[in-house]
Amino acid sequence: MSQSGAKYVVELPTAELKLGSCATSDRWLPHGLGRRTLGGVAARRKVPWRPRGSRPFGGHTRPVLCSAGESLDLANDKARQGAASGVVAGESVGQEQSQRDFYQINNLYDTISGQDNIHHGFYPHLARDGRELVVLDNVQASMALTQRMIALGGIDRTSKVLDLGCGKGLSCSTIAKLTGASCVGVDLTPKHIERANALAATTAGIERGQLTFVEGSFTELPSEALALGPFSHVFSQVAFCHVHAELPAILAQVKQALAPGGVAVINDMLGASGPPASEDDVADAAAVYRRLHFEVLHGHQAWRRIVEEAGFTLEHYENWDAHMLKSYEDRRDKAEALGAEMADGTPLATNFEQTVRAVRARQIGMNFAILTVD
Numbered sequence: 001m002s003q004s005g006a007k008y009v010v011e012l013p014t015a016e017l018k019l020g021s022c023a024t025s026d027r028w029l030p031h032g033l034g035r036r037t038l039g040g041v042a043a044r045r046k047v048p049w050r051p052r053g054s055r056p057f058g059g060h061t062r063p064v065l066c067s068a069g070e071s072l073d074l075a076n077d078k079a080r081q082g083a084a085s086g087v088v089a090g091e092s093v094g095q096e097q098s099q100r101d102f103y104q105i106n107n108l109y110d111t112i113s114g115q116d117n118i119h120h121g122f123y124p125h126l127a128r129d130g131r132e133l134v135v136l137d138n139v140q141a142s143m144a145l146t147q148r149m150i151a152l153g154g155i156d157r158t159s160k161v162l163d164l165g166c167g168k169g170l171s172c173s174t175i176a177k178l179t180g181a182s183c184v185g186v187d188l189t190p191k192h193i194e195r196a197n198a199l200a201a202t203t204a205g206i207e208r209g210q211l212t213f214v215e216g217s218f219t220e221l222p223s224e225a226l227a228l229g230p231f232s233h234v235f236s237q238v239a240f241c242h243v244h245a246e247l248p249a250i251l252a253q254v255k256q257a258l259a260p261g262g263v264a265v266i267n268d269m270l271g272a273s274g275p276p277a278s279e280d281d282v283a284d285a286a287a288v289y290r291r292l293h294f295e296v297l298h299g300h301q302a303w304r305r306i307v308e309e310a311g312f313t314l315e316h317y318e319n320w321d322a323h324m325l326k327s328y329e330d331r332r333d334k335a336e337a338l339g340a341e342m343a344d345g346t347p348l349a350t351n352f353e354q355t356v357r358a359v360r361a362r363q364i365g366m367n368f369a370i371l372t373v374d
């Protein structure tokens, strides 16, 4: 359905959430910040924070739900410690001390999510528009997600794209092959940049110079990447979530990279859209934070507010929570079949099941947004 006056076609395939309809309390501040915040449900109940079935770990108390705006300075102080490089510690898990370690060490995605893919799926059958569609598997759905972002973002052969948190460059390669656009990818993880270059060199249909990959952080874009701009499109898939406490700084970088009239096409992983209903909800969300080394995750409402405060116009917004749920259900089943483990020996399927429950409880979510600069 098209929305009159809007620049883009607006479809809400999982229209359970419309702009402005979230609860106000949608930011988690884990890691002991609770004592200094005006806590929500979790704090009031004095929930001991330990994911079910996990060993105790030191230095942390419990996740606390805060209303948007509360304790932001505390979150920012913590985030600033890693702001120079964009490395976020979160909990240590086995040898992993940060999100960078997590990706540098992790070898499971190729098997569970599809070769070189590190994002979630878009499942057309969930669109509930009356069409009878086959149910894609998670690898097919990941490609469908990229294709949907390309189509709704209006990327074509004249486009110059900057992919932030580009992973192993699969989406840059897809963009280049399907549209003819050029693409620059930036990623924090050295292993990913190495693989992205190898993939670009061996993928048929990609011209020399069409793809460039640069190691660095999107909190402070490498000058080498900026020099290749300005860009018609900034593109990103489930990467900003790793540094949500620095989202305003990331958005400032997006602005700097975009050409006048440019468009940001963003898919992000999110935190709570409302208070947890039980202590189990708290434990499930905490397990997700721990596995992915998150410190702060904004919910749908806070994310949109931060984007607008940063001077962007939200041209289009979709709630993709249902797609995230299906992605994690599929991955849980694959992880279980493989007997895969996290770096500390926790069965990955257990953590993915906790993620499924956290999404159902609206403590974890996913979005898709198209932004222009005011």
Ligand SMILES: C[S@@+](CC[C@H](N)C(=O)[O-])C[C@H]1O[C@@H](n2cnc3c(N)ncnc32)[C@H](O)[C@@H]1O
Residues within 6 Å of the ligand: 085, 086, 087, 099, 100, 103, 116, 117, 118, 119, 164, 165, 166, 167, 168, 170, 171, 186, 187, 188, 189, 192, 216, 217, 218, 219, 236, 237, 238, 239, 242, 243
């Ligand atoms: C879930 S993966 C998604 C990768 C890729 N976008 C994809 O869809 O396959 C998140 C990526 O963000 C990268 N990342 C995390 N923090 C970053 C930062 N501060 N700057 C740049 N990249 C970052 C990680 O290295 C990882 O490749």
